[in-house]
Amino acid sequence: xxxxxxxxxxxxxxxxxxxxxxxxxxxxxxxxxxxxxxxxxxxxxxxxxxxxxxxxxxxxxxxxxxxxxxxxxxxxxxxxxxxxxxxxxxxxxxxxxxxxxxxxxxxxxxxxxxxxxxxxxxxxxxxxxxxxxxxxxxxxxxxxxxxxxxxxxxxxxxxxxxxxxxxxxxxxxxxxxxxxxxxxxxxxxxxxxxxx
Amino acid sequence: xxxxxxxxxxxxxxxxxxxxxxxxxxxxxxxxxxxxxxxxxxxxxxxxxxxxxxxxxxxxxxxxxxxxxxxxxxxxxxxxxxxxxxxxxxxxxxxxxxxxxxxxxxxxxxxxxxxxxxxxxxxxxxxxxxxxxxxxxxxxxxxxxxxxxxxxxxxxxxxxxxxxxxxxxxxxxxxxxxxxxxxxxxxxxxxxxxxxxxxxxxxxxxxxxxxxxxxxxxxxxxxxxxxxxxxxxxxxxxxxxxxxxxxxxxxxxxxxxxxxxxxxxxxxxxxxxxxxxxxxxxxxxxxxxxxxxxxxxxxxxxxxxxxxxxxxxxxxxxxxxxxxxxxxxxxxxxxxxxxxxxxxx
Ligand SMILES: Nc1ncnc2c1ncn2[C@@H]1O[C@H](COP(=O)(O)OP(=O)(O)OP(=O)(O)O)[C@@H](O)[C@H]1O
Ligand SMILES: [Mg+2]
Numbered sequence: 001x002x003x004x005x006x007x008x009x010x011x012x013x014x015x016x017x018x019x020x021x022x023x024x025x026x027x028x029x030x031x032x033x034x035x036x037x038x039x040x041x042x043x044x045x046x047x048x049x050x051x052x053x054x055x056x057x058x059x060x061x062x063x064x065x066x067x068x069x070x071x072x073x074x075x076x077x078x079x080x081x082x083x084x085x086x087x088x089x090x091x092x093x094x095x096x097x098x099x100x101x102x103x104x105x106x107x108x109x110x111x112x113x114x115x116x117x118x119x120x121x122x123x124x125x126x127x128x129x130x131x132x133x134x135x136x137x138x139x140x141x142x143x144x145x146x147x148x149x150x151x152x153x154x155x156x157x158x159x160x161x162x163x164x165x166x167x168x169x170x171x172x173x174x175x176x177x178x179x180x181x182x183x184x185x186x187x188x189x190x191x192x193x194x195x196x
Numbered sequence: 197x198x199x200x201x202x203x204x205x206x207x208x209x210x211x212x213x214x215x216x217x218x219x220x221x222x223x224x225x226x227x228x229x230x231x232x233x234x235x236x237x238x239x240x241x242x243x244x245x246x247x248x249x250x251x252x253x254x255x256x257x258x259x260x261x262x263x264x265x266x267x268x269x270x271x272x273x274x275x276x277x278x279x280x281x282x283x284x285x286x287x288x289x290x291x292x293x294x295x296x297x298x299x300x301x302x303x304x305x306x307x308x309x310x311x312x313x314x315x316x317x318x319x320x321x322x323x324x325x326x327x328x329x330x331x332x333x334x335x336x337x338x339x340x341x342x343x344x345x346x347x348x349x350x351x352x353x354x355x356x357x358x359x360x361x362x363x364x365x366x367x368x369x370x371x372x373x374x375x376x377x378x379x380x381x382x383x384x385x386x387x388x389x390x391x392x393x394x395x396x397x398x399x400x401x402x403x404x405x406x407x408x409x410x411x412x413x414x415x416x417x418x419x420x421x422x423x424x425x426x427x428x429x430x431x432x433x434x435x436x437x438x439x440x441x442x443x444x445x446x447x448x449x450x451x452x453x454x455x456x457x458x459x460x461x462x463x464x465x466x467x468x469x470x471x472x473x474x475x476x477x478x479x480x481x482x483x484x485x486x487x488x489x490x491x492x493x494x495x496x497x498x499x500x501x502x503x504x505x506x507x508x509x510x511x512x513x514x515x516x517x518x519x520x521x522x523x524x525x526x527x528x529x530x531x532x533x534x535x536x537x538x539x540x541x
Contacts, residue, residue, distance in 0.1 A: 037527065
């Protein structure tokens with residue numbers, strides 16, 4: 001039984017396994033910390049399961065706005081720790097590329113930037129990278145890998161993508177976020193003068 | 197269940213802390229700090245702090261459980277700092293705490309970080325039960341607050357706080373002026389040993405009679421910092437030890453004077469120090485001296501419990517459990533400006 005969590009856009013949590021697919025999601029992109037606990041609790045309870053039935057946790061590691069993204073990853077790590085089970089990380093874009101021959105997944109990462117990843121049959125062929133609305137078409141081969149603009153990431157699809165990658169034997173043990181940007185901060189060059 | 201076993205998570209600033217307590221007994225206090233990563237910036241960079249929390253999460257959780265030598269299923273509750281602090285940093289701890297509580301099927305307490313600093317006092321090995329009422333002076337890189345605590349759960353009052361820089365921030369900024377490394381507090385303390393605290397008369401913020409009308413228990417350190425900067429820029433020969441000692445004297449004087457004043461006005465005979473700046477040798481010495489003069493018992497938890505840590509969050513959580521306070525609902529938000537009278541969100 002997989003517990004899948006993605007907070008790269010809204011908050012989406014799902015339990016997937018056997019004939020169970022239970023998902024709880026909101027589009028709200030600013031309430032990850034509020035919703036995460038209830039959603040995990042709800043998908044497990046509504047599936048008639050207990051936390052001990054979960055055998056693997058999968059988290060979407062972005063790309064996505066950092067603050068919300070971290071909430072889902074932190075939650076996945078902590079849930080897995082509580083149960084002593086593995087936590088796996090995959091790109092949130094993988095969830096959108098499931099079952100598509102060739103595509104470029106594009107999501108909004110705020111500050112007028114877009115994140116993109118090109119896939120063939122669920123396998124990354126280019127990206128992830130950052131671009132803008134104006135430069136997307138020149139940065140990325142959208143002819144061969146047509147754009148799929150995603151406004152949400154489904155945790156149930158994330159679980160499906162993870163299952164394919166597990167079956168392929170990929171190493172998914174890193175849950176480090178795909179930040180794609182360094183933190184905003186400039187080293188100080190000494191104190192400012194206060195006397196004239 | 198009068199000795200609840202509680203795991204506490206702290207992520208309000210630059211320390212990732214996981215602590216485990218049984219009642220008032222400390223079992224584990226594991227801290228990972230991102231302080232070194234902030235050094236080149238001269239202060240805490242929120243995004244860097246938040247990234248570091250996520251990286252440190254798994255390691256601190258498992259180190260704490262190992263150190264406490266408990267079975268994680270035996271926990272009675274999870275506690276987490278819900279604020280005040282840096283929102284993006286708090287969200288890492290809160291997201292983790294919520295999922296851990298659900299995973300283990302245990303109640304969750306979202307608690308006040310500042311009240312946690314007061315709660316830390318119960319963990320002192322020599323301390324016994326926390327004795328109330330007490331005045332608490334909490335001084336760190338992010339806070340300078342004077343609290344009157346009559347009851348940890350129902351009666352915490354903010355008497356005053358800084359209106360500009362926190363005391364620790366002032367130490368860090370003045371250290372930069374003196375070209376001392378970050379964080380500045382310990383370095384100022386070190387060089388001040390050889391200085392004359394009365395060499396330069398730096399201002400005492402908000403201590404004039406006119407200030408006391410509206411700001412009797414408030415603090416201000418930005419004027420002091422500017423005065424030190426002006427002195428360093430304009431003086432002919434600058435003695436770093438004298439500047440450090442004189443600056444430190446001003447901070448220690450104002451902090452302890454106002455804290456003792458608060459004890460006297462409210463007829464309280466206990467003063468508790470907390471926060472990283474409580475490590476300052478002069479602040480401790482002057483607090484001890486002035487408390488003794490006024491018949492006030494001074495309590496200073498060991499440093500590992502003064503700076504941000506998860507054990508104090510766990511201790512406050514355990515206190516709430518023991519008092520029969522209901523847990524938080526799972527949907528609480530982080531609150532970067534959580535007021536001290538909200539002990540549990
Ligand atoms: N000996 C000392 N004298 C003065 N200040 C000190 C001393 N040792 C540490 N400090 C100061 O304490 C601060 C760090 O304390 P602490 O870790 O409690 O706070 P923080 O993480 O910056 O913020 P907060 O606790 O408000 O979230 C720094 O500003 C540091 O310079
Ligand atoms: Mg700190």
